[in-house]
Amino acid sequence: MPKVLISDKMDPKAAEIFRQRGVEVDEITGKTPDELAAMIGDYDGLAIRSSTKVTKAILDAATNLKVVGRAGIGVDNVDIPAASAKGVVVMNTPFGNSITTAEHAIALMFALARQLPEADASTQAGKWEKNRFMGVELTSKTLGLIGAGNIGSIVADRAQGLKMKVVAFDPFLTPERAVEMGVEKVTLDELLARADFITLHTPLTDQTRNILSADNLAKTKAGVRIINCARGGLIDEAALKAGLDSGHIGGAALDVFVEEPAKASPLFGTPNFVSTPHLGASTSEAQVNVAIQVAEQMADFLVSGGVTNALNMPSLSAEEAPKLKPYMALAEKLGSLVGQLSHGALSGISVEVEGAAAALNQKPITGAVLAGLMRVHSDTVNMVNAPFLAKERGLDVREVRHDREGDYHTLLRVTVRTQAGDRSVAGTLFGNQAPRLVELFGIKVEADLAGHMLYVVNEDAPGFIGRLGSLLGESGVNIGTFHLGRRDAGGEAVLLLSVDDAVTSDLLTKVKALPGVKTAMALAF
Template sequence: MAPKVLVSDKLSETAVQIFRDRGIDVTFDPSIGKDKEKLLSVIGEYDGLAIRSATKVSDKVLAAATNLKVIGRAGIGVDNVDIPAASKKGVIVMNTPFGNSITTAEHAIAMMFAVARQIPEANASTHAGKWEKSRFMGVELTAKTLGVIGAGNIGSIVIDRAHGLKMKVIAYDPFLSQERADKLGVEKVELDELLGRSDFITLHVPLTDKTRNILSKENIAKLKPGVRIVNCARGGLVDEGALAEAITAGRVAGAAFDVFAEEPATTSPLFGLENVVVTPHLGAATTEAQENVALQVAEQMSDYLLTGAVTNALNMPSVTAEEAKVMGPWVKLAGHLGAFVGQMTDEPIEAINILYNGHVTEMNTAALNAAAVAGVMKATNPDVNMVSAPVMAKERGVDIATTTQGKTGVFDAYIKLTVKTADRERSIAGTVFSDGKPRFIQIKGINIDAEIGEHMLYTTNRDEPGVIGALGNTLGQNGVNIANFTLGRNDRGSQAIALLYLDEQPPEEVLQKLHDTGLFQQVRPLQFEVA
């Protein structure tokens, strides 16, 4: 029997025809995506679900999807899919991470022109029968300094276009290596320097805990007078209220926003301000981009349903079904190792080295590499997956090297991951026990045996009496329960580490209390995807 796919959002007829041509039994009904009850009533019939943003794939929908094997999102954003619930259900979630890149970059450039020359206001004025030529005095882009926050896939395209406009480009990106910056032709700077030097600033980073309000009220106060801000990336990157105050005060000359903290945006502090250009999240809204992502998702879903090939999956490795049975725990371990060093490393990563020891060398190490690199990159981009992570690392000039060796030491097999920055190396090793559970077995050359949980706390200190007590007492007195506690040290009186598995993430004020004891060199909360 042919696999059945439901297309519940607007997808191009060409994409729908791809399903038919590949022998898929496809139902094309864009009305279903907006009808929750109808979706619930029919989803159990289908092996695949192709969507855009209108269809909401909740845990309730997944519970009713008794035959569903794959969800394909035409586009990059998957906020409308409950990925943890899909993973538990065994449903693969795919997206098309690069189909919108050029379109979004071009929209950012268009918005920059619009705010530089006050085009929307001049257009409205002229339509109204006025001829206010002297009112709309703009500025040139030529020779101006453009500050790019985020030099990844879309940011690098904007940089290329800006060079064509004869702009001087500077960039801030914690993962941008000097080699990659040189290749892009940009000057790599810290955020404060970018804020103080830029005539225009454009943002191209995902929304994470580290990037939320990256242009905060405090940082907006550091901006060069007369700067213009462009945000076509994600809402929440800029404090809209603080920016509105700066524009009203005349310290910021203008802004162009395609995204907002709350969408659909019917109100915003930026609305109604002179020389503020706003659009309703149109970054990906071109005929070419919509066609590209639709065709890609149809091909990817067909490949999986007919051959088992997995491409651009957000919640599973690109491996065969046979490999997945054996590799599953090792894929999780590789991801955890990457997540540890990714969360621990704030400076640009220049290289990632992955050592495979023992029988793990016989597995699909390319997939394990992808899982490890994805773990590293997710610290700054939660949308990354095992397919896009190596591409993203390559774009940022990160060298990825793999070493294999026969069994050495007490473990039958283990993986050791080392990241290199300009100033240091950081390493961690792990293995999979006979119960199928990944474990950390070494950090910074110090042997440990640590169970991996969702919420963890890592500390370093000099090996001296009283540290363990201070750590336990501070957490306990503030209601933070410890599920597991692992210690390690080199030699007596030298470097010591602790890795705690906690029931919940400790509040910031508790972390500050640990810092205030003066006993710890590092206190770092960590989170891992353990489902």
């Protein structure tokens, strides 16, 4: 039974779902990093909110960990590169608190437009300063979205309901999607120059850090009001204060800060500045939603192999997983075979699918090929970290999908580029379940790939099989299966033998010494 640790306070429904799905769960919160590192080795999954920091040190101690699930959107408290290298899937729940966060951004926009916090404080102090608080209408104003993903699109929809014009900057926003959202796709400079209100809805990356820098804030329209409910670090806070002090920026509302908890900030006390303590996802509905979603996603992965909302692995639904499982087994074996048989540095790999395989999600198949290929050099590689390791090593990975009809109902071909040229292997599934090799370096052959095997390339000549069989018999080696293929009569032939025990170096030397042998290698699957 898989075992999960919930290390941050979470709605009780999360633990209920884990248990209903057949996953053992412990709820232990408030542990120090050292205490968490000492206990994490017992768990297959770790469910967190924002308090737990999943650092490289924690991941190094997590000897059994397979998945980290963040109940929420932001995963800046998870070292994703370290998790990827370790082969740990990192998931979040990007939709569970989307509405809540979008509504908070709209609420802050209203607060800025009508100076609600200052007016409230003044009124409760008995001042009744009616003429002091002259707000602005949202109707007909231009809202600039920096980030037009899930939350940004909800904000755009709400803003349009308020009769605002919405412009959006997002490198991944297609013209078709912009039309569908009813927004105008613009450059960042255009947005800065035109927007009366700017709201940020983008993750914090090297590309987005300080996207509202001092230079970019200087490009904004005089009197602009800025809202950030996304991530601290998207705005240069010192430059923001300078803009507020000068009056160029008409107001700012931050729910997030560079350093949190933000118990001291030069922005505090600045006129026309509103702040909240990271409340974007803080509604009872959102807390329940993200807890349920993270538990369902992690349970699907640990029990059935389904992958949803993963940040370092292609998504794979629980329905897809059983269909893809035999293909992934075939893919891993082909990757392992070509990895063991290819000599010299690899510069690239191509994964081709045709027939029934062409209708499937190819990303997990490619991940399985890379895992098999790279397991020759590492016993900790899996389909999660294999693409990461391949990219790290500069391996050019290509995916090809063929709609053509071939000799087989379904076919998977793996080709590697080496200094010695291209090397290609192909396989299929018998009965849609059993992996079978059908081509090896251009030679037709039908073979199982399992256990210990002996690979031999030899001259096709009478008597060779007898000599090899006699040698194996004299050496006490029992043959399990025997597979033979050749290019032409009298040409080059290939043999794949499965044997009961590992092929020793002494036996391999004797096989290589047989007349007609060109190559002999021991393989393991």
